[in-house]
Amino acid sequence: MAAAAFMLAATAATAQIRFSADFESGSMEKAELVSQETKNGKEVITYDFYSRFDPANPARPTLAPSARWYYFKMTGVKDKEVILNVKNSDARRPFYSYDNKNWTRFSAAESPDEKTIIKTYDQDEVYIAYYIPYTYSRLLGKIQEWVKHDWVDLSSIGESEHGRNMPLLTITNKNGKADKKVVYIHGRVHTSETPGSWHLERMIDVLTSDTPYANALRENVIYHILPFTNPDGVVEGNSRSNANGVNMEVNWDDPEEVTAREVKNMRAFLKSLLAQDNVDVFLNMHSQSMHQATYWVHTAETSSDYFYKNLMILANLTINDNPYFAKRDLCFSKMGSRYCEGWFWNNSGEKTLAVTFETPYTYYSQNKDGEWVSLENLRTFADHNVLALGDYLGEGAPYRIIIEEPAAAAGFQTMKDNSKFYNGTSYLKAVKDGAAVKYVFNGRKEGVEIPAGKYEVYKWAAGDNLKESKAGENEWVKVGELQHKGGKKIRYTLKASSGELVDNILLKRVN
Ligand SMILES: [Zn+2]
Known part of the structure; x- marks a missing residue:
């Protein structure tokens, strides 16, 4: 298979470092020796490394095959500085492993640009992968x-x-x-x-x-x-x-x-x-x-x-x-x-x-x-x-209890426009200061036992319909705490100032 072809290419160039990828998820095309020299008593060996293209796509011939993935083993590298010029893929601080289990990212110095990996290895055999393999x-x-x-x-x-x-x-x-x-x-x-x-x-x-x-x-x-x-x-x-x-x-x-x-x-x-x-x-x-x-x-x-x-x-x-x-x-x-x-x-x-x-x-x-x-x-x-x-x-109760606001409440206008990101089919807008909305979660109805204890209360701060939401909008904002003494129902009353928007709340149990 492809494995034999690249091993031949590498073997012909030098017998000292052997490349292989004949294991699960392994992949490479070939490594071509560029130079081999001795600098300050250390061997420095440079290869052009080619990752392997996927087969041509028969369903969509215009889609170019990818060669991003590489995962291969080099043998014979101990105490040598090996320079790999990555040809068909990139080297954005990929990973190496001496045991094929514990992986380390190449440092910024070892992967100084998107096409180069330079390292002197401590052991004779090393695995290199684009990212930590998941087989x-x-x-x-x-x-x-x-x-x-x-x-x-x-x-x-x-x-x-x-x-x-x-x-x-x-x-x-x-x-x-x-x-x-x-x-x-x-x-x-x-x-x-x-x-x-x-x-x-x-x-x-x-x-x-x-x-x-x-x-x-x-x-x-x-x-x-x-x-x-x-x-x-x-x-x-x-x-x-x-x-x-x-x-x-x-x-x-x-x-x-x-x-x-x-x-x-x-x-x-x-x-x-x-x-x-x-x-x-x-x-x-x-x-x-x-x-x-x-x-x-x-x-x-x-x-x-x-x-x-x-x-x-x-x-x-x-x-x-x-x-x-x-x-x-x-x-x-x-x-x-x-x-x-x-x-x-x-x-x-x-x-x-x-x-x-x-x-x-x-x-x-x-x-x-x-x-x-x-x-x-x-x-x-x-x-x-x-x-x-x-x-x-909305299904994490009783540890994260989400309660929807009522469809209507005194002192609030029910809103359904698309200018805000709100939960469900509507939200409420307070039309006067101190307008209060009551939230009730009925554990009996939901088949949930609500443990006694302290809960933090957050409201969904429904905010502007923007691709990048503003700070403080379209996120959980803490509005208070409550102590639940036990019982089937848990309640919270949220007081709003005029113009404030009200949507779902979250009661988060504090252990
Ligand atoms: Zn994808």
């Missing part, structure tokens, strides 16, 4: 952990082009509420985008965990999660395509004969899901080369005002209090039938909030001097995504 074996191992819980079911939506299983996790408490909300999440369409898999893994870890909050979510929500839409691409070390070169992100409106088998499986599964139930939210999890996280928010012109407003609320909930996501980071796109979101739009309309979410590979919010993307901060980020989704659905 199919890793996923299968994690699935074995997740399915130990009663609230996790494992099934399959079918097989990939090369016959690999496409496992689906269904996470919910089996004896929970009868009419549950439904969330569908899928990941790893583009196989180089491993930060997205580490991020999604953490979301699944949280949703399957034995904590009161996760339990509350599972009482009220069914999560269907397909972690790998493209197992062949992952195992075979592709960058963006499936085994046949199809970029499945843009294959959703193709006729059956040029649609990837994996997309056909997903379409069939989602059709059967929509036939049974509404899907409230679909998240399409990716990673992108821009130096920021984002949601690709579909503009109101190509969706609807209601859909757009809800997307902006979900996005701003994820940004809320999140050190890795800023209001200016949101991106905007047109709804298109070739995307999975477009498929949902055509089949479910405004009823499914469908959106792509991206983590970066490099750093956050364009801040090169800030934290670079690590497994640790991806986990923190994922915790925010779980909370945001829970708050959006």
Whole structure:
């Protein structure tokens, strides 16, 4: 296969350093020796390194194949300075590992520009990867952990082009509420985008965990999660395509004969899901080369005002209090039938909030001097995504109790215009100072025991309909605290000054 070809090229150039990628998710094209010299008693060896292009895309021949992903091993490097000129991809501080388990980012000095990696290695064998690999074996191992819980079911939506299983996790408490909300999440369409898999893994870890909050979510929500839409691409070390070169992100409106088998499986599964139930939210999890996280928010012109407003609320909930996501980071796109979101739009309309979410590979919010993307901060980020989704659905009680404002209240005008991002179908505007609105959460009705104790109270500060929300708008703003002595109902009265807007509130339990 390709492996033999590049090894020959490297071997012919020098017998001293051997390149290989004949392991799971491994990928490279070839390494060509440029020079080999001795400087101050140290061997300095320079290669032109070529990453491997995906196969040509038979479904869309005009789409150029990607060669972003590389993951390979060099043997014979101890105490040598190795310079790699990265040819078909980039080197934005990629990662190395001496044991193929613990990964370190190359420092800024070792990866001084986007095309160069320079390092003297301490050990003879080193692995190098575009980002920390996330393999199919890793996923299968994690699935074995997740399915130990009663609230996790494992099934399959079918097989990939090369016959690999496409496992689906269904996470919910089996004896929970009868009419549950439904969330569908899928990941790893583009196989180089491993930060997205580490991020999604953490979301699944949280949703399957034995904590009161996760339990509350599972009482009220069914999560269907397909972690790998493209197992062949992952195992075979592709960058963006499936085994046949199809970029499945843009294959959703193709006729059956040029649609990837994996997309056909997903379409069939989602059709059967929509036939049974509404899907409230679909998240399409990716990673992108821009130096920021984002949601690709579909503009109101190509969706609807209601859909757009809800997307902006979900996005701003994820940004809320999140050190890795800023209001200016949101991106905007047109709804298109070739995307999975477009498929949902055509089949479910405004009823499914469908959106792509991206983590970066490099750093956050364009801040090169800030934290670079690590497994640790991806986990923190994922915790925010779980909370945001829970708050959006309003299903985290009693640990995060979301209470909608009443449809009308004395001293308030009921508003439904699209100039603000508000939750649900309306919000209230105070028309006099001291107007009071009463919020009540009935635990008996909701089937929730409300623990006695202290709760922080936040209001959703519905703000202007802007692509970049102003500070203090479209976020949770703390308005007070309350002490709940026990009992089935929890109440809060919010007093507003004239002109103040009133929308949902959040009662957050303080342990
Ligand atoms: Zn992608």
